[in-house]
Amino acid sequence: MNVFNGIFGERIFKAATLSALIFFILFLVGIVVSMICYISSDRFISILFSKEIIFAIKLSLITATIAVLISVAIGIPAAYALSQTEFWGKDIIDTILDLPIVISPIALGAALLIFFSTPIGSGIEEHGIKFVFVIPGIILAQFVVVSALCIRLMKSTFDAIGSRYEDVARTLGCNKFQALFKVTLPLAKNGLLAAGILTWARAIGEFGATVTLAGATAMKTETLPIAIFLSLASADVEKAIAVILILIIISITSLFAIRKIAGSGWSI
Amino acid sequence: MNVFNGIFGERIFKAATLSALIFFILFLVGIVVSMICYISSDRFISILFSKEIIFAIKLSLITATIAVLISVAIGIPAAYALSQTEFWGKDIIDTILDLPIVISPIALGAALLIFFSTPIGSGIEEHGIKFVFVIPGIILAQFVVVSALCIRLMKSTFDAIGSRYEDVARTLGCNKFQALFKVTLPLAKNGLLAAGILTWARAIGEFGATVTLAGATAMKTETLPIAIFLSLASADVEKAIAVILILIIISITSLFAIRKIAGSGWSI
Amino acid sequence: MIKIHDLDVDVGEFHLRDINIEIKKGEYFVILGPTGSGKTVLVECMAGIHNPCKGEIWFNDGNVTLLTPEERETGYVPQDYVLFPHLNALENIQFGLKIKNHSKKEIEKRVGEVTNRLNIKNILYRQNPKTLSGGEKQRVALARALIIKPRLLILDEPLSALDPRTHEELQRELKRIHKEIKTTTIHVTHDFEEAISLGDRIAVMNNGKIIQIGTPDEIFRKPKTESVAKFVGAENLFKGKVIYSDNGKGISRIRIHGMDTNIFSLTEKVGAVYVSIHPEDIVLSEAVCKCYNDKNILKGKIVNIMDKGSLVRIIVDVSIPLTVLLTRRAYLETELKKGSEIYVIFKAMNVHVF
């Protein structure tokens, strides 16, 4: 007999898988703790309540939320089409969807800047909304970075639900729109929520594309990640770390809260 | 009767969802095209075949692949534990897993740098592997950025498979390890592959953490995203765009190829 | 009422071919076939869920082939019920009416009617339909379909996967409901008993084709082909050859393939045929009794006795194995044992030849 059999083997197995998880988590916690050790709490408090950082917190929360809402609004129909509709060139579109994930955000920001200096882009800027170096640019940059991820995640939710419920709903008199709103979306809400959470997390930490498209102007386009960058740019490591910790605390508590609320009330 | 009913309504629906998808795709394509218009093909070719860029391509492909392999190796047991094992504090661990997604990569890189200057970190550097400013640093940076995403994606694959197949395998004489290797992993291979692909895409585009932890030393730690940044930082916009296009071409063709191969031979 | 004309449907690797069906208004029409024969695909095609690649479907003189499901007004009760998991039982039932913006009063009235009829008042507020038992789920799905007053009611294996008690109850209920509301109904099943006791007419499917349509009696007493006979459970089924055909009297003698057993029948067929004798048409006797020339009397030995609850199945070897059915009561009175020698007797008119 082999040691991996039986209850003993089961314990080894559990220990092995759990320890991989715990090793990983400890590594993350270790990094955070080593940052906490770096700064004094006085300095932390004074940074936290500075006008600049309060502005950055608000701006981050607002822009990330708007970017996620837009991603979800465009992402739901797009993911639905990708999941439930058959059309020519689907695998090509599937691959194009990887573009924003593959291109690093700074490059993506640069591409957006260039796009807005083309005739089409400057047309949009002049007659529609201005994006370059202003707050809508932050939202656009976050949207571009996170939307593809959001679509991918929502696609797998729709894949899991399948078309059976809709088919039956239609025999009961629903048209496609009603079937989507009355059946598929309510059924998908947990998955969509999870996708939204992950997307929001990614958006709130977005830096590269934001800084390139919207610039790093204090008190104007300064989100928390840009505040981190600006602190590092003046070699103020302590402030940078304080802002990193603020970012962590704010987003982790928001995420935990969303999960808890969602977990209790929303489950199917 | 309402216009959304019947075959006409179905067409409107299809058009609406597809157009969201196509709008999004066209936007991405538009961005790429506006970049292509910016550079001449001669310059592109000469940049593509420069020693520096060939080095960067190789380094990017190798480091991203290694980072993904490590993520998968640690991620599989971690995701398995998260999906199939019940333990206290699971929701806390679940939230901690969002850390690397929330913190922007530059901040993550800074955090890693700080970590390696603590006693534990410098211990690892001196008696184990050196990470700071060398190639292993690139891999570590990419690993930290992508692994949480990888674990999340693999967790949902394991969630979907459930424990039923393993239970039956165990009545046939498998211990937990055999059940994992002979049953769950083969069943999960499509999902793991998809997770691997998305993770790889994210790793190859990783810039912020890499540049902070491993530096931007040409011909030493210069991956494609760093080459893009260095070009931008030397105000050579044309070269930057050329490298962005190279990054896009290389990763999109690799991803397309992986999907095709996987789609044909691997499907369950 | 419903006319299906030369329908071909492809789903994935599976094909329905040459489907022709006519169903009369108010008829209870059963589709019978083994697992995987395409019954569900066919009814889903009527409901508008699958699109045919050839052929037409007409409802009441209207061509519905190109209509979407919501325009067809069928009430579909799927095999797996497909209750909406985000709604409670009541909301599931109201679903179709709410979609059509019926007034609150109207909805309440109809819900009252249908829940009364189906006797499900007590489970209406159960939050998660997954916790309903199989029978309850089935009733809710049925109520959900009935409430929209469909032109055609489609029931896909509504009774399978229920324990026999619930099965029987619901079967009785279906009969009663159909009598009351008289909606044209299509009922899919793979159970003969269900088909016989419910169906006005039955269509037998196999491998994506309809192989026979007829009244229950036609199907079970006169299967047109071997596969129908085999499927509908013609137990004593043998290959044979007509060796003597006396057309005048209508009596012919059939030699069972590879044996020298002869069986009399009333067929006018010649050449190679199939023969089947229903087990309940065979009488067991301890002695040869007074016999007419249209009777088959064969001597044999009991090789097996199987207790099947209220019925006992006895296999008698008369060079060919014949299955005979007795009620348990009859069996207990006879003192039959394995190995007993016995005569089997059956009328020539009960020998089915095809």
Next chain:
Amino acid sequence: MIKIHDLDVDVGEFHLRDINIEIKKGEYFVILGPTGSGKTVLVECMAGIHNPCKGEIWFNDGNVTLLTPEERETGYVPQDYVLFPHLNALENIQFGLKIKNHSKKEIEKRVGEVTNRLNIKNILYRQNPKTLSGGEKQRVALARALIIKPRLLILDEPLSALDPRTHEELQRELKRIHKEIKTTTIHVTHDFEEAISLGDRIAVMNNGKIIQIGTPDEIFRKPKTESVAKFVGAENLFKGKVIYSDNGKGISRIRIHGMDTNIFSLTEKVGAVYVSIHPEDIVLSEAVCKCYNDKNILKGKIVNIMDKGSLVRIIVDVSIPLTVLLTRRAYLETELKKGSEIYVIFKAMNVHVF
């Protein structure tokens, strides 16, 4: 062989309570119960998939309560087969042997044996087990369990969801295999016929409890409680009260609840009781025949005739509705019609009182 002692199991909201079972070596033991009664949970607990929160399980004098599934050597054929979708049929069957590193020759030998026995040689190389038909899947799952020569074979509803033809074939096969290999077998079902014709003994479950264990005859003829009787399909089941008990002769008279119908039986019970008469124990007669005092003779009117294939079910209203079963043949010879007046006759010894 197997002893289950005071077992309590919790899975989610569901609880098994006070399970006590003893199974003899080589026995064919059936667990019978309605949907959701916990049959699957119980057998999975024996296989080691669920952990009990109280009580013990012994195999052959060894306490296995704390052993993992791989240490128990049970052959488990799950309700939904759970064939490994990444392996073909053959690889599925070899799975357990390959895990234990048996020699190639040994594996080949055993595969040969088991595939011969189950007659599945022709589908071994089918790549995707999902394309197998229900019956084929079932055989592959059975082969996969048999090949490891388990100490205990567990079959969870192996025959449900099969069409009746396949159902009958496989049932016969299970009986044959058990006769040949004599492995102790537990068979879960909700079908009485299956239970009777296969089981050496039957345990009836409901709501997570075992409510009766006994031979088929005991269960079906002498259900201990109303719920067993109802579940095992005691069709003519009535509430009544013993109004006259003649202990000397053992004959008592029971008045049916709310009626003035009296029924004679051999019970010694007094007070409120349940009465059940099996439909096949009732004789129909056009006239009152010579009768002894232990016979019940009631006059009634036929209110319904239901054709159930080879059987015909006749409901006779004798102030209470009595169900009577006839073979189709008997029925055709009697010319009974709805509305006919008729006598129903049954022996006092066939009136089951509890």
Next chain:
Amino acid sequence: IENEETQKTIMVFCGSASKPAMEEAARIFEEKTDIKVELNFGGSGTMLSQLKMSKQGDIYSSGSPDYMIKAEKDGVVYPETVKKIVYLVPAICVQEDNPKNIQSLEDLTKPGVTVGICAPESCCVGGYAVEILEYNNMSEKVKPNIIVHAESCSKTATLIVMDKVDAIMGWRVFSEWTPNDTDVVYLKPEELPSIAYIPIAVSIYTKDRKSAQKFIDFLVSEEGQKIFARYGYIATEEEARKYAPNAQIGGEYELPDNWKT
């Protein structure tokens, strides 16, 4: 819209080498005038790229002369508006209290000393570091000790703050930014081939050249110079000359081939 007409706004693309002083100067300028100054910080080259790609912005200020020369060549600034704000003197920066006891350029060649420079192709202070090493014929000896090229000059300064290297080739002013973490080791005057300055100019994409010019005028005024002096920058040429009497001021430096990739 009305607000936009009354409130003038200029956008400055600014290399982060001047960040602390520039922020204060902008604040004071805003108080004095009704012109709002938006400062966008980043690497000098990155800022130039952003200016070129977006075709927006009123003022460009790089961290050292070479990017301004490049900007003039690319025609994105008005050459006649180029002004020097302050001077930058290259120096070696070391960790607090100089644990490796580095006293001269020579000491950077010692085995075991780790050195960081800024990426020479893209970053101003990197180019100056290479020029100094080449000028003193030490580049081959120091090269093995250079373990990292940082991607921007602020990152280079951060290397010392986080104790990642023993010494960096940076600006003297780095030690003024983080006086508690960084010590400075001056180079000998004859070792310095050139000194740098922070230039500023009006971009051709400006939509309000007058306001832009006003801000530049403010920076080079006495008041502006005082602010920079407060942050440790060298405001006048004479003061800069103290560190390197013979050095060339600014000028383009062509990276030698052995440093190119």
